[in-house]
Amino acid sequence: MKDRARHIAKLVFAAMGLSALLMTGCVPQERTSVRLDPDLSAQTGLDIDFVQVHNDVIDAFGDDNPYVFITNLYIDGTNDPKVLNVTATCLDEATVEDAEHFAAAALRRASDAIAVQSNEYTGGDQQSFGNVYDSFAIKLSVSKDSAPEGEFLLYLDIPAGGEIELDPDIESYEESWFDQRSMILNNTVYRSGD
Numbered sequence: 001m002k003d004r005a006r007h008i009a010k011l012v013f014a015a016m017g018l019s020a021l022l023m024t025g026c027v028p029q030e031r032t033s034v035r036l037d038p039d040l041s042a043q044t045g046l047d048i049d050f051v052q053v054h055n056d057v058i059d060a061f062g063d064d065n066p067y068v069f070i071t072n073l074y075i076d077g078t079n080d081p082k083v084l085n086v087t088a089t090c091l092d093e094a095t096v097e098d099a100e101h102f103a104a105a106a107l108r109r110a111s112d113a114i115a116v117q118s119n120e121y122t123g124g125d126q127q128s129f130g131n132v133y134d135s136f137a138i139k140l141s142v143s144k145d146s147a148p149e150g151e152f153l154l155y156l157d158i159p160a161g162g163e164i165e166l167d168p169d170i171e172s173y174e175e176s177w178f179d180q181r182s183m184i185l186n187n188t189v190y191r192s193g194d
Helices: 002-025 050-061 096-117 170-186
Strands: 070-079 082-090 137-144 154-158
Touching: 050 070, 050 096, 070 096, 082 096, 096 137, 096 154, 096 170
Parallel strands: 082 137
Antiparallel strands: 070 082, 137 154
């Protein structure tokens, strides 16, 4: 019995020694160096991921937004040539003014999403749409749900650097919509079942 226990102990120690030997032979011998002049400059010329832009814009609109008349939204684009495409459909009751407010919001949110991906661009604010559209052309269309194909409530085809004749101050529109909605909800009288 003692011999058997010694034999098992020898096998265990041999296995441990062999595995320790194998592990020390597999240690990588990487050499690192410190770079005294790292490149911290902004990377330019990066390709924009338009699937991510689409998802970011959809997320930015969220569930509780004033553009309830928009029934469908799709955003894509190309990096060469630089073009942003925004295609939306809306309820038949929507007006041109509604479509213009929505277009401004979509362009602001798209420029913010592009600026997140590449720091050579700046997002928009209440005074401008940022510098994204200095480089990217815009093709934007909003059509009514029942409109025949090719008939648009609003259509923009603006070359890169062209003037965007929309108001970038979407905050004022959105705040007034929320105020009106709150007022309507506060003044709504609900009747209990008689």
